[in-house]
Amino acid sequence: MDADPGDFLRSRRARIQPEDVGLQSYGRRRVPGLRREEVAQLAGVSVDYYIRLEQGRGSSVSDAVLDAIARVLRLDETEHAYLRTVARPRAGAPAPASAQRVRPGLRLVLDSLTAAPAFILGRRMDVLAWNALGDAVVGFSRMPAAERNMPRQVFLEPAARELYPDWAAVAAETVAYLRLDAGLHPNDRQLATLVGELSLKSEDFRRLWADHLVKSKTGGVKRINHAVAGELVLPYETLGSAGDPGQSLVVYTPEPGSETAERIALLASWAAAPAG
Numbered sequence: 001m002d003a004d005p006g007d008f009l010r011s012r013r014a015r016i017q018p019e020d021v022g023l024q025s026y027g028r029r030r031v032p033g034l035r036r037e038e039v040a041q042l043a044g045v046s047v048d049y050y051i052r053l054e055q056g057r058g059s060s061v062s063d064a065v066l067d068a069i070a071r072v073l074r075l076d077e078t079e080h081a082y083l084r085t086v087a088r089p090r091a092g093a094p095a096p097a098s099a100q101r102v103r104p105g106l107r108l109v110l111d112s113l114t115a116a117p118a119f120i121l122g123r124r125m126d127v128l129a130w131n132a133l134g135d136a137v138v139g140f141s142r143m144p145a146a147e148r149n150m151p152r153q154v155f156l157e158p159a160a161r162e163l164y165p166d167w168a169a170v171a172a173e174t175v176a177y178l179r180l181d182a183g184l185h186p187n188d189r190q191l192a193t194l195v196g197e198l199s200l201k202s203e204d205f206r207r208l209w210a211d212h213l214v215k216s217k218t219g220g221v222k223r224i225n226h227a228v229a230g231e232l233v234l235p236y237e238t239l240g241s242a243g244d245p246g247q248s249l250v251v252y253t254p255e256p257g258s259e260t261a262e263r264i265a266l267l268a269s270w271a272a273a274p275a276g
Contacts, residue, residue, distance in 0.1 A: 004056040005087045011212040012073040013039060021072065034072075043068040059088050078180065082214045085183045102129045106241055110249065115268060117234070117252040121217075124191050125150040125178060128247065136267045137224060137232065137252065151178055151194065155202040165223045165231070175208040176215035183214065217248065228270075229263040 014033035018024065021034070021042060029035075034042075040050035045065055052058050053069075066087060070080040100122040102110075110118055110131050117137040119130035127148040130140045140148060147153075154160050154167075154174050164170045182191055198205040217238045224232045234252040241247045254260040 004089075005058070005083060006054045006056055007210075008083065008086060008212045008214075009039075009054050009069075009073070012075065012079070016073060039069065039072055042072040045069075053087060061087055078216045079214055082180060082183045086186070089186050100126060100128055100246070102247065103241075103243060106244070106247070106249070113251060115264075116254075117264070119250055121150065121238075121248050121250060123185070123188070123246040124181060124194055125174070133264070133268050134252075136270065137226065137234075137264075149194070150174055151198060151205075155198055155205045163225055165225050170222065171204060172208055172213065173215060173217075173220075175205065175211075176213040177217045179209065179212065180214045180216060217250075222252070226263075226267075229267050231260075232263060233258070233260045 013036070014031065016034050018034060018038065021038075023034075023038060023042075036050055036054065037047045040047045043050070043065065045068070049058075049065075050069075053061055053065075063084070066084055067080075070083060075083060102120055106120065107129055110120060110129055113131055114133070117131070117134040119134040119138070119140065120128045122128045127140055127143075127150065130138070135141050143153070147156075151174050154164070154171055157163075161167045178191075178195070182188075182195065185191060195209065199209060219235070219237045221233065221235045224234060226232055232254070234254055236250055236252045239249045239251070241249065252264075254264050
């Protein structure tokens, strides 16, 4: 699993044209975007120093230099933080696999959300827990326990393209968040295994992974084509857990009075009905 800065910086150089940063472009360029020497010039560092950084040999690079490069390449806040992480990776052996557990208090919060679909994501976007309405919307309980993972669902479950009408956008966001996780945990064997499996089985994942997009999971809107309720337009918020940095609570919050809210209410009644 690659989490070195080289491919990331090259992909970001390719997005910036010389004219965008006040430089003139002379002759035909072999690669799109800025050359390494142009980035170095604009960032105020030597070309050799910048090349060593792209080659993963810049472990002692300063914040000031990384800030200057981020400015030149127009990195957003998440990309900037990612660059700082991968440019100075923490040394160490791969971390041993450990079970992810949801604290009782956080699970109580999850179960108390009876009017909103919600679930808890852990490392690698594993689905750790969900409430009844979250299960009614996404169907987590129908997934094999070892495969309750959002990237697996998006890329390996054939029905995912029907479940998510905006599948391409969902897929890109999923990969961008997974790559952010990879940058934060470069020695995670389970994550490396997941990325390897997805790369082997999904051409779409391979293509998106090669784009080196990074994005934090905060909030947005997701459309779901539910088999019973029809199309659901679901704004969502992602809330981090201070006590468990690797876990987050995702809550779908349909607009009050909307058609989706009415359909969610019907699903809630269905989910609360006794079996039989």
